Amino acid sequence: MSTSVTASPAKNGAARLRTPRKAHSPGKPRRNVLLTVLMALMVLYTVVPLIWLVINATKTQSGLADSNGLWFAHDFALWDNIRDTFTYHDGIFGRWLLNTLLYVVLGAGGATLLAVLGGYALAKFQFPGKRAIFALVIGAVAVPGTALAVPTFLMFSKMGLTDTPWAVIIPSLVSPFGLYLMWVFAAEAIPTELLEAARMDGASEVRTFFQVALPLLAPGIVTVLLFTTVATWNNYFLPLIMLKDPDWYPLTLGLSAWSSQAQTIGGDVIFNLVITGSLLTILPLIAAFLFLQKYWQSGLAAGSVKE
Amino acid sequence: MTTLQPPVAAEPRPAPPPAKRDRRSWTGWGFIGPFVAVFALVFLAPILYSIYLSLFRDQLIGGNQFVGLDNYTRAFQDDAFWAAVGRVALFLVVQVPIMLGIALLVALALDSGRLYGKSFFRITIFLPYAVPAVVATLMWGFMYGTKYGLVGDINSAFGVQLPDLLSPDWVLASIGNIVTWEFVGYNMLIFYSALRVIPTSLYEAAEIDGAGQWRVISSIKLPAIRGAIVIATIFSIIGSFQLFNEPSILRPLALNSITTDYTPNFYTYSLSFNGQQHNYSATVAIIMGVITMIVAYAVQLRGMRKGA
Numbered sequence: 001m002s003t004s005v006t007a008s009p010a011k012n013g014a015a016r017l018r019t020p021r022k023a024h025s026p027g028k029p030r031r032n033v034l035l036t037v038l039m040a041l042m043v044l045y046t047v048v049p050l051i052w053l054v055i056n057a058t059k060t061q062s063g064l065a066d067s068n069g070l071w072f073a074h075d076f077a078l079w080d081n082i083r084d085t086f087t088y089h090d091g092i093f094g095r096w097l098l099n100t101l102l103y104v105v106l107g108a109g110g111a112t113l114l115a116v117l118g119g120y121a122l123a124k125f126q127f128p129g130k131r132a133i134f135a136l137v138i139g140a141v142a143v144p145g146t147a148l149a150v151p152t153f154l155m156f157s158k159m160g161l162t163d164t165p166w167a168v169i170i171p172s173l174v175s176p177f178g179l180y181l182m183w184v185f186a187a188e189a190i191p192t193e194l195l196e197a198a199r200m201d202g203a204s205e206v207r208t209f210f211q212v213a214l215p216l217l218a219p220g221i222v223t224v225l226l227f228t229t230v231a232t233w234n235n236y237f238l239p240l241i242m243l244k245d246p247d248w249y250p251l252t253l254g255l256s257a258w259s260s261q262a263q264t265i266g267g268d269v270i271f272n273l274v275i276t277g278s279l280l281t282i283l284p285l286i287a288a289f290l291f292l293q294k295y296w297q298s299g300l301a302a303g304s305v306k307e
Numbered sequence: 308m309t310t311l312q313p314p315v316a317a318e319p320r321p322a323p324p325p326a327k328r329d330r331r332s333w334t335g336w337g338f339i340g341p342f343v344a345v346f347a348l349v350f351l352a353p354i355l356y357s358i359y360l361s362l363f364r365d366q367l368i369g370g371n372q373f374v375g376l377d378n379y380t381r382a383f384q385d386d387a388f389w390a391a392v393g394r395v396a397l398f399l400v401v402q403v404p405i406m407l408g409i410a411l412l413v414a415l416a417l418d419s420g421r422l423y424g425k426s427f428f429r430i431t432i433f434l435p436y437a438v439p440a441v442v443a444t445l446m447w448g449f450m451y452g453t454k455y456g457l458v459g460d461i462n463s464a465f466g467v468q469l470p471d472l473l474s475p476d477w478v479l480a481s482i483g484n485i486v487t488w489e490f491v492g493y494n495m496l497i498f499y500s501a502l503r504v505i506p507t508s509l510y511e512a513a514e515i516d517g518a519g520q521w522r523v524i525s526s527i528k529l530p531a532i533r534g535a536i537v538i539a540t541i542f543s544i545i546g547s548f549q550l551f552n553e554p555s556i557l558r559p560l561a562l563n564s565i566t567t568d569y570t571p572n573f574y575t576y577s578l579s580f581n582g583q584q585h586n587y588s589a590t591v592a593i594i595m596g597v598i599t600m601i602v603a604y605a606v607q608l609r610g611m612r613k614g615a
Binding site (some may be wrong): 029030031032033035036038039042043045046047048049052053054069070114115117120121122124125126128129130133136137145147148149150151152153154155170171173174176179183205206209230233234236237241251252253255256259260262263271274275278281282285286288289290293297301 | 331332333334335336337338339341342343345346348350351352353354356357360373404409413417419421423426428430431432433435436437438440441442443445446447449450457459460463464488491496500502503504510543551552556559562575577579580585588589592593595596614
């Protein structure tokens with residue numbers, strides 16, 4: 001299913017392409033105000049909830065109830081809220097943050113490592129079973145991940161892995177998308193001649209991989225790492241079924257537990273902490289996307305289908 | 308809903324020309340082996356185990372018994388299950404076209420080069436992708452509320468009575484809005500990346516032929532990113548059929564509207580973790596998996612046919 005560019009019209013134009021005309025370059029069309037206004041509306045839709053989150057993280061529990069959602073309450077409680085978020089219930093939020101980091105480092109890091117090794121193998125080696133692997137991975141992606149949840153839970157429970165961090169980390173290690181992206185990326189970024197030359201010089205396969213291939217794969221690795229990080233950081237379903245002990249919760253599960261606590265009889269209503277905690281949860285990822293923009297966007301473009 | 312994953316189904320161009328070195332060796336396995344091992348553990352084994360489970364039933368007397376296809380027969384007569392399937396099908400038919408349509412328009416607008424502040428728009432509209440479904444649902448859930456939320460503020464500011472977005476009549480649309488918000492930017496980026504790699508020579512040629520903006524879009528851009536559109540559609544279908552996170556997190560705020568069998572996935576979850584009916588739950592999950600694959604496959608076939 002490769003997206004081949006099929007532009008049938010303009011056939012005869014292609015023939016004349018030998019003499020490129022620069023008079024009216026298609027790269028610089030006139031700016032359009034109407035279009036920009038429409039896009040601004042779209043941006044409004046995107047950011048209103050985020051603005052709401054920032055504003056409401058500054059309110060106390062009572063301020064939340066009696067002030068307008070899109071404006072500040074009289075008291076500015078952001079710092080108190082942050083402190084309370086980290087101290088509530090013996091500082092469990094900090095523990096959830098550390099758990100999330102643990103899952104990200106081992107899960108997303110491991111997934112990226114496996115994807116890089118696998119993608120490199122698919123791009124640069126001929127080996128028995130290669131086509132079968134491709135078919136299996138693509139086929140399995142179409143299987144709803146949640147259809148796997150129950151059997152995975154039962155399997156892991158027999159292996160004594162449920163309610164341990166491994167139950168969250170091990171399934172996170174497989175990223176078919178990461179494998180695919182690294183495959184396409186490696187096929188393009190690593191000239192086969194370079195590998196041949198290294199082998200000719202007597203370098204082992206492992207050494208060739210680390211010294212020749214790895215540096216060339218860097219932009220692809222950043223992209224895969226970022227996307228597996230998001231998948232792990234935002235993971236909710238898997239921890240929900242695998243973990244019972246709140247001490248092992250990631251942030252997502254902890255926040256939803258805090259939120260539903262208000263519904264239980266006699267439960268402490270802490271919506272101000274839920275909102276502040278939510279804000280603290282998304283800031284690192286948003287920062288990562290903003291700062292690494294250049295890398296992941298170019299990595300994605302390379303991974304996207306071409307002529 | 309589990310996190311959508313970007314395009315996977317496109318077959319990467321066949322490995323480098325085998326012409327030069329045709330030596331097939333097992334060396335490649337050293338690199339891909341670890342991936343395959345974990346993949347077998349977390350994908351293949353559960354699928355096989357699931358099929359095995361679906362053929363048994365736990366009984367008070369007699370323990371775990373082989374029951375053949377009984378669980379499947381039960382599922383086909385299970386109104387709760389089919390109601391849930393109907394709900395996600397409706398969701399799919401309405402939400403996916405809206406989301407992908409907006410994403411496509413935004414991508415085309417960005418690609419047209421006619422915008423002021425293009426990179427600002429691109430990154431801002433993409434940002435919700437970095438927000439966990441839990442946080443997105445909590446935010447929107449609060450905003451939907453008549454007590455703390457924006458709906459309540461609008462009601463009191465304008466003296467109107469907006470419909471309760473968490474009522475049974477509206478909650479599916481409310482969930483649709485959350486999912487749209489989360490994934491519009493992400494799909495936009497898929498389309499935009501695909502648009503970016505269209506060779507400029509095609510545009511130059513079209514210009515020489517005197518083709519206008521719309522003609523360029525319909526004759527060059529859309530056909531060129533057809534694969535990306537099909538892939539985004541397939542992943543959105545899988546996502547819709549797997550809908551779980553948003554309804555389950557919204558449920559405490561809308562207990563009357565969202566039942567524990569609201570979506571097929573929610574139903575499987577409840578069967579297994581509240582009802583201890585693991586075997587039946589596995590059966591329902593398998594049927595849902597098969598339905599998803601059939602629909603995804605049909606879309607792929609249709610989408611890939613020229614001039615469909």
